[in-house]
Amino acid sequence: MDTEKQLHAISVYTENNIGLLNRISAIFQRRHINIESLNTSPSEIDGVSKFTIVVNMNEVGIKKIIGQIEKQVEVIKAYYHGLDEIIYQIAGLFKIKSELLFEERQIQNIIKESNARIVTVNKEFFVLEKSGKKEEIVDLYEQLAPFGIMQYTRSGLISVTKDEMRITDLLAKFNN
């Protein structure tokens, strides 16, 4: 249903410019839309940046937002996708006391079963990294929480689409 709220990932291809982040985030702020997560990075095209913005909105609203984003002079193209239309990952980092790794056998099982990766270990702490869907990371958090987590953080969502994104063609057309 296009009037029902659901999580959407908005992908925005832009020129790499100071101030554009401000311009884009202002579009959401002005309409009182909460950004669930936001990531910016270089894209597959040289000199073109990609924003991935996750919002909980209905389709009618999101179409209007896409229009407002594309209206910005330095935005090349914006798309939106439901989470089922993209392949996406979120990363979580967990800092845990090293002694627990040896004292709590259960933690070793959790690490193994969750396919989490140990990034670093030293005398005081070790760091676990887990990439996946949000639920997987939250699930791991909930399993580890009872043992005590020193620090926990989760990244924004990054994604690629299942369908083709013809940004290169689009840019070629602009350049003609």
Place this chain on the structure above:
Amino acid sequence: METQTIKSTENTTKITERISGSEAIVKCLIEEEVKIIYGYPGGAIMPVYDELYKYQNEIHHVLTRHEQGATHSAQGFARISGKVGVAIATSGPGATNLITGIADAQIDSTPMVCITGQVPSHLLGSDAFQETDIVGISTPVTKWNCQVTKAADIPAAIAKAFYIAKSGRPGPVLVDITKDAQFEEFDFSYEKCTKIRSYNPIPKTDIEAVKEAAKLINSAKKPFIIWGQGVILSEAEKELIALVEKAGIPAAWTILGASAIPTSHPLNVGMLGMHGNYAPNKLTNECDVLIAIGMRFDDRVTGDLNKYAKQAKVIHFEIDPAEVSKNVKADIAVLGDAKTSLTAILPLIQENSHTAWHQEFKDLYEIEYNKVIKNDIHPTKEGLTMGEVINEINIQSKGEAAIVTDVGQHQMIACRYADFNKTKSNITSGGLGTMGFGLPAAIGAKMAAPEREVVSISGDGGYQMTLQELGTIFQQKAAVKVVVLNNEFLGMVRQWQQLFFDKRYASTEMINPNFVAIAEAYYLKARKVVERADLKEAVKEMMESKEPYFLEVRVEKEGNVFPMVPSGASVADIRLE
């Protein structure tokens, strides 16, 4: 000064000369054929003013009395001429004072380039004297903005600014230039910007959409055209008139679309919206095909969207894709420039007259005339009305004047009753509703079109927000005719207080100064009218004056503007009293 020639990569010869960033700014403006700019000097922009002094034969700088006045003057300049208006200010408060005008230009799609000085780049972010993050502040109200910290980046930034301001759906841009970039010397050359790869200002008109639209228009029994400023911005007035006449379709306008078709045209059925005419509002909910051209379905035009033209198929001719189906869902969207799209559709339109349908508009006009208009422009009871003043200006100017209004009751009355023979004759703050807009905008309009009669009409409230610009009128000898319709109230707010807040007139009564004395203090010819008997003669004297002229008219204190679509009501529920 050293002049040298360098070979560019395209194997063409580019002339460059070694000059300062500040001189480059002025030279960029000259390259963009700017003849008049409005502004106010200050610390961080002083190097540019020093160059403006040297180049005063090429560019006329108008010292306004407040930076807000500079933006409104630049807007008035742009609106009457179709060219880009330019405003310039220093950093900090100079820059923030531009914001109201920039926001106004953004919502009313007015092409304007603002140049602000900024503290030296090594002080950015240090809370330096008169430092303000004007790029951050202006971001939500500009079409584009940027900060320049190196002289070498100035030409490209200004070229981009002019291109973006004017192309597609126009708007304001701001270029913030640090003081060290103004002092720095570099090899200057200028190239106009004609393309930005991420920016598609005019979507290509889709001929299939045009065909579909034509089919729907040809099959319509009760088609209705509503047009906006897009028609004026794309200079599609002739094409619109041709469409209206060929298809015999009644056409109504938004406040910013006023004057695109002469008031006297038989198919011009008047103004849309909250204080628009009775027929076009009522019949919006009776038409079978609603043809919107270069307008954006503002809430003041549509009233309650859930009860707006639900029976009609909607065709939307629009340059800005973000406007399509934003407020009113379009059954057919014809994206593109209005002139191009209307030119494309004209040959596909069948001749028609829709006489019976047009008669419905005439019948409702009769009702409005008898209930409202007659009493507004030919009153018999005591107390001058705003409408009769506008009517007298119509008579004396023969509908040739450009009418510049402020915001409030007088604005609605002026737009309702002014006769417009020529396009680009209605200059007003529509979207933002900026009180104080009128007087400085009139200065800009008069300077852009000195051959035209420019009449500024304000209320006593808005007038006092920017009345210091009388100083600019005097210094520039800009022969603006300044009319203040004085009811000693913030009239529109008072009207709402009367209708919706049980006459609790909270802070709307004004104890006013002697306006004539103030105008005379600025050496303007000035006159005050309190009796109906003196009105004609006073307006005549004003219109015949070759110099700036101030006319105060004391109008009835508690006059109301009708018809009215109450806030949140349907256009069909428009009230006549």
